[in-house]
Amino acid sequence: MGHPRERTGLTRQQLLRRGAGAALAVGGAGVLAGCENTTEPIGASAAGPGGEAGKLVVAKPVGPGGLPLPRPDSAVTWAITPENQPIADGRPVERGPLSIYNYADYLDPATLKKFQKEFGASVKVATYNSADEAIAKLASGQVSFDLIMGLTGSNMVDLIARKLLKPLNHSYLPNLEKNIWPELADPFYDRGSRYTVPYVVWMDGIGWRNDKLKEDVAGMDVPWDIFWHAQAYRGKVGILDDRRDALSMPMQRDALRTGARPDLNTEDADLISKAESDLAELSGICNPKVTITDYQTLPEGKTVLHHSWSGDVLGAAFYYLPKGVKADVLSFWGPEQNGVVQNDFFCVGRTSKRQVLAHEFVNFMLDEKNAYDNFVNFTGYTPPQKGIDAEALLSQDLIPKSLEQTIVRPDQFAANQELLQLSVTGQRLWDDAWSKFKAG
Amino acid sequence: MGSRWTWRLVALPGVVWLSVFFLLAFYVVLAVAFGNQDTLSQPVPHWNPLDWNVGYVLDTLKNFWHGGPFLKVSLRTVEFVAIAVALSLLIGYPVAYFAARHAGRWKGAILLALIVPLWINYLMRMLAWINLLAPDGIGSDVLHGLGIEKLFLTLGLLDEPGGWLNGQPTTVILALVYGYIPFFILPLFVAIDRIDRRHIEAARDLGASARSAFFRVTLPLSLPGILAGCVLIALPMFGDYYTADLVSASTQTNMIGNQIDELMRQGSEKVTGAALTLFLSLFLLGLMFYYLRTTRRAGTTAQTT
Numbered sequence: 179m180g181h182p183r184e185r186t187g188l189t190r191q192q193l194l195r196r197g198a199g200a201a202l203a204v205g206g207a208g209v210l211a212g213c214e215n216t217t218e219p220i221g222a223s224a225a226g227p228g229g230e231a232g233k234l235v236v237a238k239p240v241g242p243g244g245l246p247l248p249r250p251d252s253a254v255t256w257a258i259t260p261e262n263q264p265i266a267d268g269r270p271v272e273r274g275p276l277s278i279y280n281y282a283d284y285l286d287p288a289t290l291k292k293f294q295k296e297f298g299a300s301v302k303v304a305t306y307n308s309a310d311e312a313i314a315k316l317a318s319g320q321v322s323f324d325l326i327m328g329l330t331g332s333n334m335v336d337l338i339a340r341k342l343l344k345p346l347n348h349s350y351l352p353n354l355e356k357n358i359w360p361e362l363a364d365p366f367y368d369r370g371s372r373y374t375v376p377y378v379v380w381m382d383g384i385g386w387r388n389d390k391l392k393e394d395v396a397g398m399d400v401p402w403d404i405f406w407h408a409q410a411y412r413g414k415v416g417i418l419d420d421r422r423d424a425l426s427m428p429m430q431r432d433a434l435r436t437g438a439r440p441d442l443n444t445e446d447a448d449l450i451s452k453a454e455s456d457l458a459e460l461s462g463i464c465n466p467k468v469t470i471t472d473y474q475t476l477p478e479g480k481t482v483l484h485h486s487w488s489g490d491v492l493g494a495a496f497y498y499l500p501k502g503v504k505a506d507v508l509s510f511w512g513p514e515q516n517g518v519v520q521n522d523f524f525c526v527g528r529t530s531k532r533q534v535l536a537h538e539f540v541n542f543m544l545d546e547k548n549a550y551d552n553f554v555n556f557t558g559y560t561p562p563q564k565g566i567d568a569e570a571l572l573s574q575d576l577i578p579k580s581l582e583q584t585i586v587r588p589d590q591f592a593a594n595q596e597l598l599q600l601s602v603t604g605q606r607l608w609d610d611a612w613s614k615f616k617a618g
Numbered sequence: 619m620g621s622r623w624t625w626r627l628v629a630l631p632g633v634v635w636l637s638v639f640f641l642l643a644f645y646v647v648l649a650v651a652f653g654n655q656d657t658l659s660q661p662v663p664h665w666n667p668l669d670w671n672v673g674y675v676l677d678t679l680k681n682f683w684h685g686g687p688f689l690k691v692s693l694r695t696v697e698f699v700a701i702a703v704a705l706s707l708l709i710g711y712p713v714a715y716f717a718a719r720h721a722g723r724w725k726g727a728i729l730l731a732l733i734v735p736l737w738i739n740y741l742m743r744m745l746a747w748i749n750l751l752a753p754d755g756i757g758s759d760v761l762h763g764l765g766i767e768k769l770f771l772t773l774g775l776l777d778e779p780g781g782w783l784n785g786q787p788t789t790v791i792l793a794l795v796y797g798y799i800p801f802f803i804l805p806l807f808v809a810i811d812r813i814d815r816r817h818i819e820a821a822r823d824l825g826a827s828a829r830s831a832f833f834r835v836t837l838p839l840s841l842p843g844i845l846a847g848c849v850l851i852a853l854p855m856f857g858d859y860y861t862a863d864l865v866s867a868s869t870q871t872n873m874i875g876n877q878i879d880e881l882m883r884q885g886s887e888k889v890t891g892a893a894l895t896l897f898l899s900l901f902l903l904g905l906m907f908y909y910l911r912t913t914r915r916a917g918t919t920a921q922t923t
Contacts, residue, residue, distance in 0.1 A: 180884060214671035216654065308883065314660060412777060413784020419867075421885060458869075465777075465785045467867035480752060480783065602657055602886065609885040616880055617687030618694070618869035 180420035182487045183281030184308045245335050253366035256338050264347040265533045272532040274299030279323040286556035293542050309333050316342045324530040330522045331367035332599040343373045344526040350537035353544035359562045359588040374523040375540050378559035379586045381519045382423050383512030385476055385486035396511040402431035408464035415464040416472055416484035421612035422597040428456035433516050442595045445604030454611035474498050492584040493558030506578035515593035560585050651892040659886035678893040695873040699855045702794040703848050706802045714803045718810035732800045744864045751782040785868025793865045802847035809843020842913050849909045
């Protein structure tokens with residue numbers, strides 16, 4: 179659920195006594211005044227069907243403001259309202275600068291330079307650290323951008339509810355239909371790609387050092403089991419530091435054992451609680467690190483087995499290999515089905531003054547050559563392009579056979595699941611379970 | 619009269635600074651903790667204390683009360699910090715004592731050696747340790763060569779040879795000690811250095827052995843320095859989260875700071891994060907009051923005995 183680029187930012191005496199006294203006094207007053215005592219979010223009771231009539235409909239998860247939560251079996255077409263229309267066809271391209279809001283290090287500078295040269299427009303890129311931060315800033319109106327990239331389908335309801343997006347005009351985006359996988363050209367979270375266009379895809383899997391692990395992970399009946407049999411690699415095992423990705427991993431393991439199709443967006447308290455206790459079991463078995471630094475620790479050998487995002491293992495092979503370590507010591511396995519796949523997208527800011535230029539930029543990035551350069555020379559995350567697949571990379575010797583599975587295939591993308599936004603109560607179940615797990 | 623006003627004027631910017639960045643910030647935490655959240659899980663602060671909603675704070679309190687995860691990490695944090703402070707005292711006191719009393723012309727050099735590491739950012743120093751303590755790192759080799767690794771393995775403080783970074787509480791505690799010990803030694807050095815030597819000479823003249831002069835004169839007189847050092851390092855250690863993150867990242871070594879970071883960074887429980895921050899602040903304020911009371915008492919005891 180968390181975006182791979184969402185990295186943790188690591189980056190008086192007398193007065194203190196008086197201050198504390200004041201604070202305590204005020205606190206006491208608050209309690210005495212008999213204030214509210216609730217943890218029900220504001221407006222939550224308004225969402226969803228209620229009362230007797232509510233029982234007559236099949237309950238479906240409902241998001242903020244009562245908007246439907248998109249699901250693969252319940253796709254959503256977002257309305258285009260009269261006051262928020264897409265730009266007309268055939269308008270001239272505006273002059274720059276084009277302002278882009280993106281994760282740091284998530285766009286190839288050389289590709290960006292090429293765009294600037296081609297369109298004679300300068301580009302300004304501002305960065306955010308998490309989707310929450312980006313949405314909060316956009317919604318506050320403090321910032322305004324022509325183009326936002328890196329947000330995902332689980333942000334869709336927020337983006338629509340807060341009126342942050344401008345609808346797209348596909349006449350400026352011929353590369354969308356030409357190059358993008360059909361599976362993603364018309365996604366369930368935004369039917370008709372009315373507001374968004376996909377950028378890259380990735381999946382959750384297992385990254386490991388085939389020179390340090392004796393097991394053939396990919397050959398196991400249930401490869402996820404390796405984490406529960408990793409006593410020999412104690413302290414050198416990692417789990418993704420992301421609540422949804424991590425907790426859904428034991429769910430995928432159970433599903434692979436029984437052959438059932440799991441719901442990785444479940445709001446069933448028992449299932450979530452079981453996932454937490456399964457994950458907590460690992461502490462005794464291999465004391466895993468809970469991190470997203472596998473792109474560094476795997477090539478360095480500080481970890482030898484990691485729950486990983488496909489793009490990070492590929493990035494590890496592309497850019498983070500220490501001297502003397504060959505790419506073919508890294509392996510990656512990703513599930514064929516019932517696992518986690520994710521994608522993020524481009525979208526145009528509601529307040530954009532350069533919409534044509536923003537459309538041109540998206541179309542430029544959807545060009546096969548540009549998408550390929552951006553992927554291979556910089557991000558390590560696969561664009562969902564019809565013309566880019568593992569075979570192409572293997573034949574050019576860009577990746578070893580052991581990393582073939584880091585390249586997500588369209589059929590695989592369709593057979594796996596995305597981690598999506600939950601209802602407020604559902605989210606809290608996952609959050610509480612995660613809090614419990616992280617407490618050790 | 620004139621000079622009094624000058625001093626007030628000079629102190630004003632500092633007071634304003636502290637008010638804005640402590641009191642105001644603290645009030646924001648209060649308003650968020652006693653506020654609510656919207657359906658997008660963003661905090662909605664309640665600025666007016668009369669509107670305060672105690673739901674989230676009560677929920678957090680219940681978590682502690684019923685022995686939930688918050689209690690678990692809090693107890694672990696207290697344990698880590700207590701051990702780290704005790705170790706700092708054991709290691710730091712002799713250094714401060716030696717520097718103040720016996721270093722002679724080396725005094726300056728020792729102080730410099732204490733301060734120089736602080737020129738390098740805390741994170742950089744921790745990152746350096748990661749490379750030193752890696753299985754093939756120089757630090758691991760040295761610890762192995764000196765037999766320290768074997769000692770730790772025998773005592774059960776280390777899981778396996780070379781496993782310093784395998785999520786060990788020992789490593790986290792030692793990293794905390796390493797990171798904060800200069801802040802412990804410096805005030806202690808000043809306290810010991812300021813002790814009037816004539817007190818000790820008088821004790822010796824009256825027949826006290828060197829040992830009892832130390833325990834009955836020097837140690838009690840340096841108590842304010844010890845307490846100041848303990849407070850100076852314990853407060854930031856309680857809120858520390860990056861040390862455990864960098865040298866371990868295991869759930870078995872997570873501290874209360876990690877829990878707050880987790881609540882604030884992702885997910886739908888930012889208000890709970892604020893409530894937890896509030897409890898941590900109250901706990902630290904309690905410690906601070908205890909410190910102030912003890913130092914005042916220590917000051918009077920030292921004067922009367």
